[in-house]
Amino acid sequence: MAAPGAESTATYRSKALYLCVRSLRGREGANRYIKTIGVGRIFEDETKSISRELWLRALLEFDAIVGDEGFRRLTRYFVHPKNLGVWSVLLRGATQPGDIYAKLDESGGDQDYGWTWRSRQQSNYEWTGEVCFLESDSSDDRRRIRKALSAELRSVPLLFGLAPARVTYHTEEKTDEVPHGEEVVQRAVWQSATKKTMQAGTVATVFAGATAAAIVSILGWDGWTRLIVGATSCAVCMIITYILSRDANYRAGYRAQHLRILALEREAVLQKLRVKEISRPHEEPVIAGKYRLSHQIGVGASGAVWKAKRLTDGAYVAIKLLRTALAQDPRATDRLRREAQALGLSWHPHVVEVLDDGLLSSGVAFLVTELLHGQTLAQRIAKQGALSETECATWGVQIADALMAIHGAGVVHRDVKPGNLFIDRPAPDVESLKLIDFGVAAVSWAETRLTRDGARIGTPGYAAPEQENGEEVDPRADLYALGQTLQEALSGLPPTLADEQAPSLRRTSSEWRKVLSRLTARNPKARYNNAREAREALSALSCFQPVTLPITEPASQRPESR
Numbered sequence: 001m002a003a004p005g006a007e008s009t010a011t012y013r014s015k016a017l018y019l020c021v022r023s024l025r026g027r028e029g030a031n032r033y034i035k036t037i038g039v040g041r042i043f044e045d046e047t048k049s050i051s052r053e054l055w056l057r058a059l060l061e062f063d064a065i066v067g068d069e070g071f072r073r074l075t076r077y078f079v080h081p082k083n084l085g086v087w088s089v090l091l092r093g094a095t096q097p098g099d100i101y102a103k104l105d106e107s108g109g110d111q112d113y114g115w116t117w118r119s120r121q122q123s124n125y126e127w128t129g130e131v132c133f134l135e136s137d138s139s140d141d142r143r144r145i146r147k148a149l150s151a152e153l154r155s156v157p158l159l160f161g162l163a164p165a166r167v168t169y170h171t172e173e174k175t176d177e178v179p180h181g182e183e184v185v186q187r188a189v190w191q192s193a194t195k196k197t198m199q200a201g202t203v204a205t206v207f208a209g210a211t212a213a214a215i216v217s218i219l220g221w222d223g224w225t226r227l228i229v230g231a232t233s234c235a236v237c238m239i240i241t242y243i244l245s246r247d248a249n250y251r252a253g254y255r256a257q258h259l260r261i262l263a264l265e266r267e268a269v270l271q272k273l274r275v276k277e278i279s280r281p282h283e284e285p286v287i288a289g290k291y292r293l294s295h296q297i298g299v300g301a302s303g304a305v306w307k308a309k310r311l312t313d314g315a316y317v318a319i320k321l322l323r324t325a326l327a328q329d330p331r332a333t334d335r336l337r338r339e340a341q342a343l344g345l346s347w348h349p350h351v352v353e354v355l356d357d358g359l360l361s362s363g364v365a366f367l368v369t370e371l372l373h374g375q376t377l378a379q380r381i382a383k384q385g386a387l388s389e390t391e392c393a394t395w396g397v398q399i400a401d402a403l404m405a406i407h408g409a410g411v412v413h414r415d416v417k418p419g420n421l422f423i424d425r426p427a428p429d430v431e432s433l434k435l436i437d438f439g440v441a442a443v444s445w446a447e448t449r450l451t452r453d454g455a456r457i458g459t460p461g462y463a464a465p466e467q468e469n470g471e472e473v474d475p476r477a478d479l480y481a482l483g484q485t486l487q488e489a490l491s492g493l494p495p496t497l498a499d500e501q502a503p504s505l506r507r508t509s510s511e512w513r514k515v516l517s518r519l520t521a522r523n524p525k526a527r528y529n530n531a532r533e534a535r536e537a538l539s540a541l542s543c544f545q546p547v548t549l550p551i552t553e554p555a556s557q558r559p560e561s562r
Contacts, residue, residue: 009116012046012086013148014058016077017070024066024073036061045270047085052134059144074151079158081262085270087159088263097157097165097190101127104156116149117186125191127153131184146184157190161255165190193252194245201241208233286311287366288358291319307371317355320367350402352422352436372434374425377489378418386492389512393544395421395433396486400535402435403482407475407531412442414473416481417462418488442473461495465522476524479534483519490516511541 022030034043037057062070077083090103104117117129131149133142146169154164165188172183212233216225286292291308297318298305308319356368377395381387387395399421406413413420413435420437440457458467464480467473484495490508508516515537521527528534538544 009050009052009055010046010086011043011048011050012078012083013152014050014055015043015046015083016074016080016152017058017062017148018043019077019080019083020070020074021062021065023077024070029065033061033065045085046083047089047270056137056141056145059141059148063144071147071151074148075154075164076158078152078155079259081266084259084263084266087259088267091159091260091263094159096124097160097162098122098124098127100156100159101129101153101188104129116145120185126187126189128185128187131186133184142184146186150186153186153188156188159256159259161252161259162190162193193248197241197245197248201237201244204241205234205237208237287319287321288356288360290356291317291368293319308368316371318369318371320369321364348402348405350398350433350435351405352434369436372422372424372436374423374431376419377421377423377433377485380423381418381489381492384492387489389490389508389541389543390545392486392489393538393541395489396482396538397535397544398433399435399482399485400531400538402433403475403478403531404535406435406441407478411438412473412475413438413478413481414440414442414467415458415462416478416485417459418485419459421485464524466524474524475530476527479519479527479531480521480524482534483516487516487520509543512543515541 018030018033021033025033037054079087087100090100094100094103101122102119104119116132118132120128120130122128131142131146133145137145150167150169153167157163157165167186167188169184169186172185209230212230216229287308290311292311294307294309294316296304297307304321306319306321308317309315310317352372353370354367355370357366359365375383399416403413403416415437416435420435422434422436424432424434426432457463458477458481460468462481462484464473464477467477467480488495490512518526518528518537519534528537539546
């Protein structure tokens, strides 16, 4: 009898097979196993669904490589630290193994992890369920499925710090309504943490009492003495049994808590992977009919950036695709649209150029920009530490140039920081700073619904005080962020939230400290009035050395942007 949805299952069942093969046959054997069944990187997330056909193929190859030895040792790999993601969901609200067995039934929630069983009966320490085969399953398929599911059933008590369950099975003739083949019924029996201790304690108590009575008889002591000695021996054994039982309970609880923590940590790891993951839109191999994706070059919380080839002229561009899970969120889509609007300026060499934007037929928003090569200012600082005053002055002037351009177009960036400043290398010996990521920019000439009134936006430490307080901001907020960015570049340390300057900045020249003090003034009126004034102050520094960049045409007009 097949359960609804029996054509798919969760990856953790196949991942347990892979982990067992890797343990028995080494990494090379595991790689051959993956290559043979053709699953690629699917084992990275054990909570995803895979086809039943793929699971059966994995079982077939597993049986061929490790045979019965593998099935005997498979149990512990269902609760391997790298295979606990699925259990973190099933463990919620579960207090004993029976709760998990109940969730493994075909009706066990939206995840449909357990279509492979149909529960029959359950008690405190026993569960019985019928395996849900398909009529198309061969006898060998059924044998391998039964062995794998037996190993899985044995593993459930391990999640509660208990010994593996004892699993047996028997076959039953199917009813007249379903006359074909046989039903396989599996029975799992498990024990409490103290059962063996209590059994051993009972035997020890009886034996101690009998031994004491025999010794007293040999010594010829009277009845009361015999009774007291026997009772004392039994009491000592009972006390020892109680202490050992408490210790067994404590150890089981500790093991269970440790596994729950590992499961939560694994769930957090998988969540990060899902946040970073964005699938190539298979239904649209050519984006918007104009761009053919090449490979992924970056990821973020809201999506991923791909290198792509523009079909019209062969130029290479960068395409930001909104993560699929956010595609139906109007706020997330508006953010990408706002970035396109904010970047739709007259071309400027220090602002990344937007080339195209729109929505795919799947509802995923996309943004096409020029393709940059190099690293962010944040990466440069992390690698080299504090930068020289001359280099910081060069970057400061270029940032101010970019801010002059966008402010003149009615845009406030609102998230200027080293991570949003890209050091592009248009030529081997040339570096140029580009202002990127306008996702939270304020566009004065466009309606916005990106943020609620009073909502905080920007990055703490770089955002101006008025921006942190949720107040309306003007271009002077970007000047504050520019000052904090330059302080980080000069010190090699994240910006301080205190009013006073970081101690590491006291070594800078007095003229630098004067400019930084003006840029980072908490009162907007005490800062430079605009980006032009800030640029003039930075370019007047004695350490500033003008850099002549080669004149290049916009990326939209270049035959190829590599």
